[in-house]
Amino acid sequence: MNQRRVLVVEDEPTIAESIAARLRAEGYLVQLAADGPAAVAAAHGAEPPDLVVLDVMLPGFDGLEVCRRIQADRPVPVLMLTARDSETDHLVGLGVGADDYLTKPFSMRVLCARVQALLRRVERASRAAGEVVALGDLEINRAERRVGRAGADIHLTPTEFDLLVRLAERPRAVLSRDQLLAEVWGWANGSGTRTVDSHIKALRRKLGPGLIRTVHGVGYALDVGAER
Structure with missing residues (x-):
């Protein structure tokens, strides 16, 4: 069974490493990016991710722009991380191509459940x-x-x-x-x-x-x- 690749885009090293460690423990191959340009380059690389966990606030350019550029190339599930629980913020994220969102702080168990649900949906749809x-x-x-x-x-x-x-x-x-x-x-x-x-x-x-x-x-x- 092929391992699913997850790109984690987060500029706070402690949070990024915590997410990566939990996802690796769940069996995913994880790549990290700490800013907007690096995230887009990783998404367009030789081994593109099956899913992106994407923080909104990033150096270089923000997560909304990252999501827009990634989705313009090919559809890929995006789980967006946001510090604000605002409907407007969520709608903006959905408008540029995010599929789901989590408001900080969140539990790693919930994050893994959301990742699994997104990937399961894509797999199910591909068999339809x-x-x-x-x-x-x-x-x-x-x-x-x-x-x-x-x-x-x-x-x-x-x-x-x-x-x-x-x-x-x-x-x-x-x-x-x-x-x-x-x-x-x-x-x-x-x-x-x-x-x-x-x-x-x-x-x-x-x-x-x-x-x-x-x-x-x-x-x-x-x-x-x-x-x-």
Whole structure:
């Protein structure tokens, strides 16, 4: 079994080494980068990572710019570390391609669980059927992990893509936040409903309004053939 490669981007040596030590103990191959330019160079290197753990505050240029440059090259799961628990900060991170985020301070057990969940999702999606799903003017190519609407390509992060696929598998059906957390994120305790809401907002911004319907107090549904 091939070991998964994780790039840890953190400028605080103590935190970086703690994360690296825990991930190595879990069986991952870990590479460290301490600033923005080094992170981008590592991500574009000969052995690109399967996942990136990325701090927002970095020398050189910040984690948001790192995430933007990495995702422009190829989709890769990004777990962003932020010092502030602000919805605006999270939405900005999601907007440049982050898939999940943890607010400092965090436990190493939670970080490892998030890393495992992200990688498990990508592996599961790679084994999924490769048919093209067409719903109104929305087209989803599961094999190539590409999405288009009205003929225009739309770049989604791995998590955004998986969330859209789950909604598209049951068009018009209302899926609860807890259900989406379990099916997309692999979380069973229902404690991350804000994560679902933030990703839905990011999807709406990229796909346009009117496609994803909110059912207040319940969850979300994909409205087939909805108009803008």
